[in-house]
Amino acid sequence: MTEPTATDTKTRAAAAIAECRLIATMSEEAGRTTRRFLTPPVTKVHAHLRARMAALGMSVRVDAVGNLRGLWQPASGTSKRFVLGSHIDTVPDAGAFDGVLGVVLALELVEMARVRSLPLAIEVIAFSEEEGVRFGVPFLGSRAVAGRFDPALLDLRDSAGVSVTESIRNFGLDPGEIDAALLSDAATGFFEIHIEQGPVLEAEGLQLAVVTGIVGQTRCEVCFLGQANHAGTTPMAHRRDALTAAAEWICAVEAAAKEHNSGRDEIIATVGKIVAEPNAGNVIAGSVRVSLDVRSTRDSVREATVARLLDLAAAIAARRGLRCEAKRQMEQPAVPMDEQLTAYLTEALEAADFPVRQMPSGAGHDAMVMATRVPTAMLFLRSPGGISHHPAEAVREEDVETALIVGDVFLRRLATIHTH
The missing domain is CATH 3.30.70.360 (Alpha-Beta Plaits)
Structure with a gap:
């Protein structure tokens, strides 16, 4: 088994940041990052991520609400899978890392799992909608995956009078197939990496925090x-x-x-x-x-x-x-993260010799919807200046590297459990 080195994780962190900045250019507006649910630039994001997934040997599909989903299956052929992901839509005039970083890091973790021949199937989901900008209701992507998509949502209309149904059809998808977006029974849990979007970690001089729940x-x-x-x-x-x-x-x-x-x-x-x-x-x-x-x-x-x-x-x-x-x-209602997965994530921080900080999330995330379907855990990265939903949103390379190291340890622990 080949072990990723410190040089590997540093290189991966730099590449992940560059990739997020590249995806930020795929926008509805020149000079600004704005990417709403199933608007034309989402096609470009899908093409980019689909190529990344294919290069990793993942099977790729787009479900009926536009979630891009890739499945990496190890040679061991395990029937169980663990799910990673976040969202690829943005607020108007957004930064480059909210949501997208979680998707890009999920793919980096798949690559690390492949290098290790990790006996753990991994599904990566790039959720099509989390922010609620286009139709005024958030989590359209994860609602469908968690089996919580109310058919009445299809009648919502955006500022141009286009309905959710029409936006799905215009993207080449069939709204009648939304039920098929439901997460497989083979999925044993969900893990989301996300920027904190607040000042707490920076104020405390910390890189990461384990999220205990969403308020x-x-x-x-x-x-x-x-x-x-x-x-x-x-x-x-x-x-x-x-x-x-x-x-x-x-x-x-x-x-x-x-x-x-x-x-x-x-x-x-x-x-x-x-x-x-x-x-x-x-x-x-x-x-x-x-x-x-x-x-x-x-x-x-x-x-x-x-x-x-x-x-x-x-x-x-x-x-x-x-x-x-x-x-x-x-x-x-408040949504707690799964106690066992949270404990494993905390242990991963300790095993990697990083300080342990636990904190709630004051903002909503796809993890809160996924937690209604499967055990869920979440990891925060420091947000420099506490800035998010703004072009000045940033991450530090050393924090991204640390998140990769902790995520790798976390998945290795899960793989050990899955094989017993």
């Missing part, structure tokens, strides 16, 4: 309803100002989240959108609509926090002579 999320719209009136002639004591009520509540949201800023009970709360009406400088705001986004790895803590914040909004409105209306728009 649950509640999104609401909160409306403060007062009375619009003349800013110059309405005394302060006679105002029913929706904007000042909203401002008081927004500060209370921040304070409530800061009360839970460590450990398992950590809460992240954000008011990111505000719409004031009539939105004029010389008119008291009569109504204000604001967003609320609350996230936590513990659903009970998240739910209790949301209830407290909505009660507080109502109390602030009542004290100021206003009405308050709240509407819940999304409830996404």
Whole structure:
């Protein structure tokens, strides 16, 4: 058995970064990386990755939602397989590494497995859609693989009026075959490598972290309803100002989240959108609509926090002579990663002599959908500057190399288990 050397992994890391930057040029917009679900540049990405897979001796297919899937089968002919992958769509004006790095590193790990003659079949999936940009709903690719694709999604339309069904057909695929995208029963688990998209690892001087779970999320719209009136002639004591009520509540949201800023009970709360009406400088705001986004790895803590914040909004409105209306728009439960696979991944870090850091993911990933189908694990790489969803998104070569080393150790451990 040939052992990959340190020179091999360093070379692979540099090649992976270069490949991500090459794929970033396959875009809907000149000079910017924008690649939405099944738009023309996805054909170019598929052609590039298909050639990579074929060169590795993988059998390749595209399922009915446009996921590119390659299967490497070792000479031992094992019936079981382990799945690696991430997504190839992007947000508008994106960086080069969100999603794509996980696909490229999966192929590098297949090559390392082939060099080792690893007795583990590996399926690599380049998910067609994760970001939710084109149709407003994320995870179209992994939903189909996990058996969670609601047929109603086919009727969604993009800004040009094109439906999901039409986009699939325009890509040369058959939406009637989506059920066939379901992951094989031979699959024993899923592993995703992804950039952190945040500042934690860099702040701690660490390269990698094992993801313990993906946070649950509640999104609401909160409306403060007062009375619009003349800013110059309405005394302060006679105002029913929706904007000042909203401002008081927004500060209370921040304070409530800061009360839970460590450990398992950590809460992240954000008011990111505000719409004031009539939105004029010389008119008291009569109504204000604001967003609320609350996230936590513990659903009970998240739910209790949301209830407290909505009660507080109502109390602030009542004290100021206003009405308050709240509407819940999304409830996404937290998704834990598989304990056994997470333990194996942690052991892989230790075996490779890297510091062990475990952390939750504050953003959604394909791993959270795949975890509903098979045991799932996830590894984060440091994001320099904490920057993502931006052209300045980057990775460090030494971090990519470290991820390859840990991924290799992880797969070798799985191969040992599969053969016993």
